[in-house]
Amino acid sequence: DAGITQSPRHKVTETGTPVTLRCHQTENHRYMYWYRQDPGHGLRLIHYSYGVKDTDKGEVSDGYSVSRSKTEDFLLTLESATSSQTSVYFCAIAGTSGIHYNEQFFGPGTRLTVL
Amino acid sequence: SQKIEQNSEALNIQEGKTATLTCNYTNYSPAYLQWYRQDPGRGPVFLLLIRENEKEKRKERLKVTFDTTLKQSLFHITASQPADSATYLCALATGNEKLTFGTGTRLTIIP
Numbered sequence: 001d002a003g004i005t006q007s008p009r010h011k012v013t014e015t016g017t018p019v020t021l022r023c024h025q026t027e028n029h030r031y032m033y034w035y036r037q038d039p040g041h042g043l044r045l046i047h048y049s050y051g052v053k054d055t056d057k058g059e060v061s062d063g064y065s066v067s068r069s070k071t072e073d074f075l076l077t078l079e080s081a082t083s084s085q086t087s088v089y090f091c092a093i094a095g096t097s098g099i100h101y102n103e104q105f106f107g108p109g110t111r112l113t114v115l
Numbered sequence: 116s117q118k119i120e121q122n123s124e125a126l127n128i129q130e131g132k133t134a135t136l137t138c139n140y141t142n143y144s145p146a147y148l149q150w151y152r153q154d155p156g157r158g159p160v161f162l163l164l165i166r167e168n169e170k171e172k173r174k175e176r177l178k179v180t181f182d183t184t185l186k187q188s189l190f191h192i193t194a195s196q197p198a199d200s201a202t203y204l205c206a207l208a209t210g211n212e213k214l215t216f217g218t219g220t221r222l223t224i225i226p
Contacts, residue, residue, distance in 0.1 A: 031212050042218035043159070043204065050212065058213070090158050094212060103149060104214060106158030 003027050006091050006107040014115050019078040021110050023091030025071075031094040032074040033104065034058075034066060036087040043090065049074055081114045088112075117142040119217040121205060127223045128195050136190040136220045138205030145207040148181055148188050149214065153202045162203075163190075195224045 003026030013019050023032060033048040035058075045058030047066040055066050063085060065077045078085055088111050092104040122137035138148070147166045151159035165172045165181040165188065172179045178191040192199050202221045206214040 033213075035216075040218065043206075043216040045213060045215070048213060056211075059215075092158075102212070103161035103164060104159075105161070109156075109158055 004091060004093055004105055004107040006089075006110050008110060009108065010111045012113045012115065013081050015082055016080050019081050019112065019114075021076045021089055021091075021112070023074040023076070023107060025074075025093045027093060027095065027105070028071060029093040029095040029105075030071075031102075031104075032068065033092040033094070034064070034074065034076045035090045035092065036060065036085075037090060037109075038087050046076065046089075081112075083114050086112060086114045117209075117215070119143070119205065119207060119215060121203075121217040121220045123220055124218070125221045125223070127225055130195060130197060130224050130226050132195055134192040134195045134199070134222055134224070136203050136205075136222065138188040138190070138217055140186050140207055143186070143207050143209060143215075144183075145209065147208045148179075149206045149208075150177075150179055150188075150190050151204040151206060151216075153204060153219065159204055192222075197224045197226050200224050 005024045007022045034046040035043045037043050044060045049055045049068040067075045090109050091107040094102045094104045119140045128134040149164045150162045153159040163179045165179045176193045180189045200223050202219045204219045205217045209215040
């Protein structure tokens with residue numbers, strides 16, 4: 001398995017509280033992604049990063065922010081959690097080769113419940 | 116609007132038969148398409164990538180086709196086994212090293 005971990009693996013929190021999820025990689029890959037996965041919607045991209053301090057929005061970025069101060073860490077923050085953010089969150093990484101056709105390696109996921 | 120559809124939410128196949136999963140898309144022109152496998156409680160795992168100029172790609176019992184005119188990819192598992200039971204996701208390259216995923220097909224191989 002690619003060296004990618006997520007923490008915490010499970011979290012229960014209350015509406016209105018801030019939450020930070022961490023993704024850590026040991027592969028030195030350039031690209032990192034945060035997805036959420038919900039029944040009926042599949043995997044949807046929240047934010048992604050193409051380098052240290054370089055991030056961009058995905059399909060469902062409202063209510064989320066990210067930061068990447070080091071190659072190995074990509075943080076996802078819910079500033080004020082809402083029940084609609086109850087989901088399973090996956091981090092993924094991808095490297096680069098001579099051409100931009102690269103597979104993504106996924107972490108084990110974080111199950112977040114917002115009460 | 117852009118859309119990726121995988122033919123059915125669930126598919127049951129008898130062991131030993133060929134399972135065929137479909138991924139259709141509209142309003143995309145992907146440079147490549149990927150297939151992933153996801154087991155319950157785990158993250159997706161990459162299986163195969165096929166580029167827009169490739170018609171077919173094989174890996175062991177897996178075969179993927181890509182028809183950019185029909186805007187469709189077919190994913191085949193030959194000689195299917197119960198261990199092949201999982202959810203299979205197609206994903207399109209939608210620019211800037213990003214992927215857009217279909218909602219997946221849950222495949223069950225019946226012994």
